[in-house]
Amino acid sequence: MTTTPRRATGRPRGFDADEALDRALLVFWEQGYEGASLANLTEAMGISTASMYATFGNKEQLFRKALERYDEGPSAYVPLALAEPTALGVARALLAGTIRTTTRADQPHGCLGVQGALATGDAGREVRALLVDWRKNGFARIRERFERALAEGDLPAGTDPALLARYIAILQQGIAVEAAGGVDPAELQELADAALRNWPLP
Amino acid sequence: MTTTPRRATGRPRGFDADEALDRALLVFWEQGYEGASLANLTEAMGISTASMYATFGNKEQLFRKALERYDEGPSAYVPLALAEPTALGVARALLAGTIRTTTRADQPHGCLGVQGALATGDAGREVRALLVDWRKNGFARIRERFERALAEGDLPAGTDPALLARYIAILQQGIAVEAAGGVDPAELQELADAALRNWPLP
DNA sequence: TCAGTTCTAGAGCGATCACTTCAGAACTCG
DNA sequence: CGAGTTCTGAAGTGATCGCTCTAGAACTGA
Numbered sequence: 226m227t228t229t230p231r232r233a234t235g236r237p238r239g240f241d242a243d244e245a246l247d248r249a250l251l252v253f254w255e256q257g258y259e260g261a262s263l264a265n266l267t268e269a270m271g272i273s274t275a276s277m278y279a280t281f282g283n284k285e286q287l288f289r290k291a292l293e294r295y296d297e298g299p300s301a302y303v304p305l306a307l308a309e310p311t312a313l314g315v316a317r318a319l320l321a322g323t324i325r326t327t328t329r330a331d332q333p334h335g336c337l338g339v340q341g342a343l344a345t346g347d348a349g350r351e352v353r354a355l356l357v358d359w360r361k362n363g364f365a366r367i368r369e370r371f372e373r374a375l376a377e378g379d380l381p382a383g384t385d386p387a388l389l390a391r392y393i394a395i396l397q398q399g400i401a402v403e404a405a406g407g408v409d410p411a412e413l414q415e416l417a418d419a420a421l422r423n424w425p426l427p
Numbered sequence: 428m429t430t431t432p433r434r435a436t437g438r439p440r441g442f443d444a445d446e447a448l449d450r451a452l453l454v455f456w457e458q459g460y461e462g463a464s465l466a467n468l469t470e471a472m473g474i475s476t477a478s479m480y481a482t483f484g485n486k487e488q489l490f491r492k493a494l495e496r497y498d499e500g501p502s503a504y505v506p507l508a509l510a511e512p513t514a515l516g517v518a519r520a521l522l523a524g525t526i527r528t529t530t531r532a533d534q535p536h537g538c539l540g541v542q543g544a545l546a547t548g549d550a551g552r553e554v555r556a557l558l559v560d561w562r563k564n565g566f567a568r569i570r571e572r573f574e575r576a577l578a579e580g581d582l583p584a585g586t587d588p589a590l591l592a593r594y595i596a597i598l599q600q601g602i603a604v605e606a607a608g609g610v611d612p613a614e615l616q617e618l619a620d621a622a623l624r625n626w627p628l629p
Numbered sequence: 630t631c632a633g634t635t636c637t638a639g640a641g642c643g644a645t646c647a648c649t650t651c652a653g654a655a656c657t658c659g
Numbered sequence: 660c661g662a663g664t665t666c667t668g669a670a671g672t673g674a675t676c677g678c679t680c681t682a683g684a685a686c687t688g689a
Contacts, residue, residue: 235665236655259461260548263647273668274648280666284647333546340546343607344537346462348647357608391610391618395601402600403593405545406559416593423625437635438685465677476678477637486677550677 242280245270247298250291255333258288258342258352288341288352292359295337299326307366312374313424316393319367320417323397327404328413335405338363339398364394381425389425396420444482447472449500452493457535460490460544460554490543490554494561497539501528509568514576515626518595521569522619525599529606530615537607540565541600566596583627591627598622 248269252261263284267274281287296303302322309315327335338359342352371386380386400413450471454463465486469476483489498505504524511517529537540561544554573588582588602615 234657234663236657236667238666239655255546256548257461257546259459260546260551262548262645264645265548275650275667275669278648335546339604343545343604344457344459344462344535344542346458346464346467349462360604360608388618388621391605391614392622395605395618396597397601398604399597399599399601402541402545402562402604403597406562408593412593416590416597419590420594436633436687438637438687440636441685464675466675475638477639477680480678481636 238276238280240270240272240276243294245272245277245280246287246290246294249287250294250298250337251333253288253291253341254295254335254337257340258284259345259349285352289355292337292341292355299332299337302326303363303366307370312371312379312389313421313426315367315370315374316389316421316424317417319393320396320400320421321414323400324404324410324413324417327401328408328410334407336398336401339401340405360394360398363397364390367393378427381427384425440478440482442472442474442478445496447474447479447482448489448492448496451489452496452500452539453535455490455493455543456497456537456539459542460486461547461551487554491557494539494543494557501534501539504528505565505568509572514573514581514591515623515628517569517572517576518591518623518626519619521595522598522602522623523616525602526606526612526615526619529603530610530612536609538600538603541603542607562596562600565599566592569595580629583629586627 248271249266252266252269255261256265263274263277266284266287267277270277272280277287281290302318302325306315306318306322309318323336326332338356342349342356345353368387368390371380371384371389374380375382375384375386380389396417400417403413404410450473451468454468454471457463458467465476465479468486468489469479472479474482479489483492504520504527508517508520508524511520525538528534540558544551544558547555570589570592573582573586573591576582577584577586577588582591598619602619605615606612
């Protein structure tokens with residue numbers, strides 16, 4: 226479904242493509258696009274390189290699909306947060322979701338969209354650009370949500386929605402870097418609370 | 428001086444070690460530790476691999492020395508900022524310095540201490556840990572400065588210096604990620620001003 | 630001048646990189 | 660059943676990885 230549409234004929238695939246993708250996601254998340262070798266990936270996925278190429282195309286396309294899984298799974302808190310009724314509620318939910326996702330014990334720490342390919346050599350140039358767009362898109366969705374909040378009177382007149390959105394995005398990314406370094410989630414949550422203490426109320 | 432003490436005898440080195448290090452720094456900064464290949468590095472440095480190994484040891488030690496150069500050069504604003512007379516002045520100078528350093532047109536965008544090795548494969552594990560320590564140390568210096576400010580009455584009683592330091596560190600790292608994505612420095616400066624608008628004054 | 634020392638260009642090391650090939654296994658359909 | 664299709668394990672592709680070796684160049688001190 227999320228990968229290749231199955232044909233009715235021929236030898237059936239000997240593995241679950243979505244499950245293999247989830248395992249690849251964990252490898253990319255922890256080691257980054259360039260740091261994750263095909264040997265690492267296929268070993269974690271439990272399949273041969275031939276199966277990987279037949280199913281996913283190549284390493285870059287595997288990463289793109291892993292990023293989509295990241296959106297559907299670990300990053301699924303974002304649309305839920307944006308649906309919160311108030312701008313402050315949105316901000317709170319975004320930061321709490323970021324902290325939860327970047328510090329979970331059973332997952333790599335940090336954010337795939339940040340550490341997946343922040344600086345790369347030539348081989349990673351396109352994936353690097355992909356993640357720049359991914360982060361830009363995240364910012365744009367927050368900005369649009371705050372623009373709506375402003376129009377609805379949920380933010381005081383004169384508030385700059387883009388500036389506020391940039392504030393949240395920067396806090397998210399800063400939190401992701403801290404989380405990658407192993408900082409305690411409780412401390413990050415304390416910080417998130419403090420960072421929203423002077424939120425502009427209508 | 429910063430590298431190998433010169434002997435009086437033998438064939439003299441045919442290049443300036445510090446200048447070569449500066450060029451290596453730029454490559455690591457842009458491509459990250461794993462993304463920068465020895466071929467990239469030595470080509471930028473203008474020397475052979477044999478000269479690189481004789482002078483700097485190996486790739487990891489080259490990175491460690493490049494990070495020291497980073498502290499002395501692009502990151503030299505930090506001790507100056509910490510020497511500002513007030514806590515608010517410290518915070519302002521740290522954010523302004525971060526923005527300046529991570530967005531200069533003649534340098535790679537972003538921060539070496541963040542994007543040099545945020546997520547790596549096995550080969551980059553030690554450099555990754557090195558940068559975690561580098562960031563931890565940066566945070567600790569800010570925290571200590573704010574503890575002093577609290578003792579001096581430059582921050583209101585009851586203020587948590589560690590929390591405030593974490594706030595600055597997270598803003599710095601978030602700014603670094605945004606800068607790596609090409610965000611306009613003017614917008615980042617606007618954000619920095621806004622983020623300090625509710626600073627706790629004594 | 631010449632012995633002693635250090636540096637460097639070029640070739641080359643085994644290992645690993647992303648990726649491909651191919652023979653045969655495992656299925657569906659008629 | 661056999662024909663047709665698809666998947667997979669193993670072996671192997673050229674390129675590049677970080678790193679080393681060696682011959683000789685370039686210096687100093689005696």
